[in-house]
Amino acid sequence: AAASTVYVTYHCTPIVWAPEGAGTGRITLSKLDPGDIDFSDGAIYTTSEPVYFDGPATGNIAKDPPRLNYYSFAASDGFTRAKYAPNDVRPSPGAYGIEMDTLVTADQQTYRMTFNGFPVSSRPDPVSPVLLGPLASSPVDGDLALGNPVVILTPEDGMPQVLPQGDFASRMEYELDYVLGTVRLGAPGAPADLVQASYWFARALPMVRYNNPPVLTSGRVTPEVGSQFTTYTYTVTYTDTDGLNGTAPTYVRVVIDGTPYSMECVSPGVPIYRNGVEYRYQTKLAPNMSHRYYFEASDGYGYALFHAPSILVSQTSFDAASATSVVSALGQAWKPSVHKNATIAWVTGKRAGKYDTILDNTASTLTVGGLLNADAATQPVVGDQFKVTKSESSLTAFTAPGAIDGPFINDAPYLTDGVIAAAYAIKRGDPVTYMVSYHDSDNDAPADGYPMAWVGGLDWEFNGGITSRIYGDVTLITGDNEAWTPSQFKDQPLTWITGKRVGITDTILDNTSNMLIISGRLDLSITTRPEVSDRFSILQATGTAAAIDYRAAAFVDDTKAFVPDVLAGERIQMVTGSGLGAVFNVAANTAEMLVIAGRQLPTSSDDPAVVATGVASGDSYSIHDFLVGAITLNLNDGGLVSMKFNNSPGWETGQFAGLVIQMMSGTAVWKNYTILDNTADTLYFSQQASVFVNDGVATGDVVRIAGLKMDKKSPGENDYTVAPGVYYTVTIPGLGLG
Known part of the structure; x- marks a missing residue:
């Protein structure tokens, strides 16, 4: 056993601070897997009970910081005793003290070390000393240094004896445990024995290097767009890998428009922080403004942040064939696809204030949907700044988080005064104008393609949303x-x-x-x-x-x-x-x-x-209904003009007869034509072929059935907040019977 290498992963959770002495001593460990009987490759032993540490008697860690606690492991196969004390967790000494103390004069086997008469972890001194090891003088220069243990036993009416260390072959041997802060004799001492030891103490340096800071991921707010009456839900996942189940946070907060709000854990039962635990906060937000947020957390020693720092563009490229753009940034180390389907927010440059969708990412590039160079007035260039979300962890507090844009407060628009600018009864082929008034209290213009007029008939009407x-x-x-x-x-x-x-x-x-x-x-x-x-x-x-x-x-x-x-x-x-x-x-x-x-x-x-x-x-x-498709144009299909949809729509014969299509691409974009009849995949028209030829309709153009984009009646009107709103119209060449 003495020659074997011992591997130890030390975790202890939950930590319970106890009065002086209550947490010291030996704890029996149990085999983690009772069926594991092969000890040649190691068997894990653990305890599910709380481990009590000497610490602040008040339990208030903020006002009374905990002292550093040490531990060791011991085991025996019945013949040989093995011990392991992880030396690498001991901090460098900051201040020194020497002591030769009487440990005990009683019939005991294990003796508690003290410092100036006080137990090691409760000395009333702001230095908060901890036991590091035995003290000896260097034979070269006399400087104090860690040396061999010095333990002296003086029997009643006897001479002082320096005790040897050993495996307890006799009561004269001892074990000095700097982890538990004890001297343990091979056999109980006699009541009149005097046991003394020399050792030193040191002030513990900060322990932050032994803490893995927590991590925040998957921060978001839903919905991203809503009204002043919407309840917005902020969620983030907190993960901490210290200890068997991870360390609980001292706080998880969402900071909204500069104000922090505590979030609540939504996991039932005992959270397993090692696997990630979701936290949530819900609220309503002020109207008529954009908002910003980020998430922050701490486990008491380390800090985590989920935010959106500004990043410099180092290179851009544009691919017309795939209609995508690639944005590169030096110094990044993103996980592949971590930003897939997320948003890139532009902070500076011609594209400032705009948002684009990220299709995927590598370690330092973002593939963005759309050609960002299509309009020179909004094209991003090298040196522009953008924001994407980022998870960061640190042993020190963050000073300048980057807020994430959103959610966006938008009171819904509404439509009034929808009318048909025609007689109630018209002749087949007479033009018809549809008109509606658009209102928006935020004075937002309609989105591209809106408002729309959906025109149905006896055999079909729009089913969608x-x-x-x-x-x-x-x-x-x-x-x-x-x-x-x-x-x-x-x-x-x-x-x-x-x-x-x-x-x-x-x-x-x-x-x-x-x-x-x-x-x-x-x-x-x-x-x-x-x-x-x-x-x-x-x-x-x-x-x-x-x-x-x-x-x-x-x-x-x-x-x-x-x-x-x-x-x-x-x-x-x-x-x-x-x-x-x-x-x-x-x-x-x-x-x-x-x-x-x-x-x-x-x-x-x-x-x-x-x-x-x-x-x-x-x-x-x-x-259900395919209303959009790329077409194959036939200018003489049995004497009629026809358009075959190339996406196998499977319509019912005649369901669109008498309705109207609108061209969605090509030279004839936004032109309207009246449908005479239809089969499962083809539309037929009564207009002359020359009409389509003159308008430039061609195979491959995209067509939409029944949905008609409307245009502003008076192009100069831009105030959507006042009555009667802004009127939009669309005129079609005519309708079929019905």
Whole structure:
């Protein structure tokens, strides 16, 4: 045993400060794995009981800092005794003192060392000395230095004897334990014995180098856009690796517009900080302004920050073929894909105040959706500053956090005075003008592509809505024979109780009768990925994962009240925005949420990758019907002009007869044409072929059915706050019978 190498990982949690002497002595350890009988490769022994340390009697660590505590390990196989004391945890001495003290005169075997008559850890001195080792003089220069132990035993009416160290072959041998601060004889001493020892003390230097500072990750606020009446939820994950379960925080706070607010742990039971614990704060915010926030935490020794510092652009490049831009920054060490689907906020330069979506990242580059050089007036250049979120940890407090932009307070616009500028009854082919008044108390102009007029008929009307929120990465957990009430777990924490993810808490965005919609991709790390058959707890309930989809998304439309699960198996198509024409499969739905689990034409994939397609909050969608598509133009299809949709829409014959299309791309963009009839994939028109030729309509152009972008009636009007608002109109060439 003496020649063996001993490997020790020392963790102690929770720490309980105890009165002097209450925490000293020997603690029996138990085998962590009772079935482990192979000691040749090491067996782990531990204790689940709290370890009591000598410390502030008041329990107030801030006012009465704890003293440094040492420990050692001892074991025996019945023949030989082994001991291990980790020397590397002892601090360098800062101040010295010498003492030759009487330890005890009693019938004892173990004697407590003292300093000037006081036990080691409670000397009433601001130096707070701790025992380091025996004292001896250097034979060369006489300077004090650590040397061999000096323990003297003086029996009654006997001569003082310097005791040897040993393995307790006789009572004359001893063990000097600088960790516990004791002298232990091979056998109990006699009542009249006098035991003395020489040793030294030192002031402990700061212990911060023995602490792993905590880490904050996944900081966010939801929703990112709302009104003054919206409840905003700030969440962040706190992780600490010191100790068996990690160290609890002394605080976790969100700082909103410069004011700190304490956050609450949402994990039920005893938190396992080593695996990450979610904290949450909810509030309403002042209207008519933008807000900023960041997160901060401490375990009492180290500090953590989740914020958005400003970063300098070192290089830019633009790829027209993929419609992406690459932004590089020196000195970064981002984890791959850590910023995927996140936002880059521009701080300086021509693009200051704008936000772009990050499609992916490497250690020092960000791939951003869109060509940022499309407009020279807003093109970023080398030297510009931008912000992305960053997690930082330190043994010293942070001084200049960078706030994260958001959420953005936006009171919803509203429409009034919707009218048709035509007689109630018109002839087929007569032009029709639609008009509506747009109002916004924040004086925000309509988003690109709005307002719109949806024109339906007897056989069809628009079925869809506008996304108020997009979750680009969600995980779907299907329960095992569950019958939950839809939305009963909305915004509640879920904690895993078995499997690789045990102890980790995730947020439930919403739920159906048998499916949980979890925020985030839970398979990013193979070491914490949940698997089928893993168990979880929600509030007072528990469940088992029967199926898991790691690559899903969710659209929220808070104007809806869908019947839960009635849309499962349907498809939706984006009919406005950068994701125009993208089609997604609906796996499930709640009252306000559409769960997306796959993407259809033009690029099919099990991963919806909604951010990569350009879909954003505020975009409109159609349920079931394909209303957007690239066309193949035929100027003489049986004497009629026809447009075949290339995405196999599967329409019902005649459902769009008499309605109108609007060109969404090409030379004829925003032109409108009246539909004569349709088949499963082709639209037919009554207008002459020359009309389409003169307008420049061509194969490959993108068309939208029934949805018509409106234009400002008076282009100079820009005040949306006053009555009667700003009027928008669109005129179509005519309608069919109906």
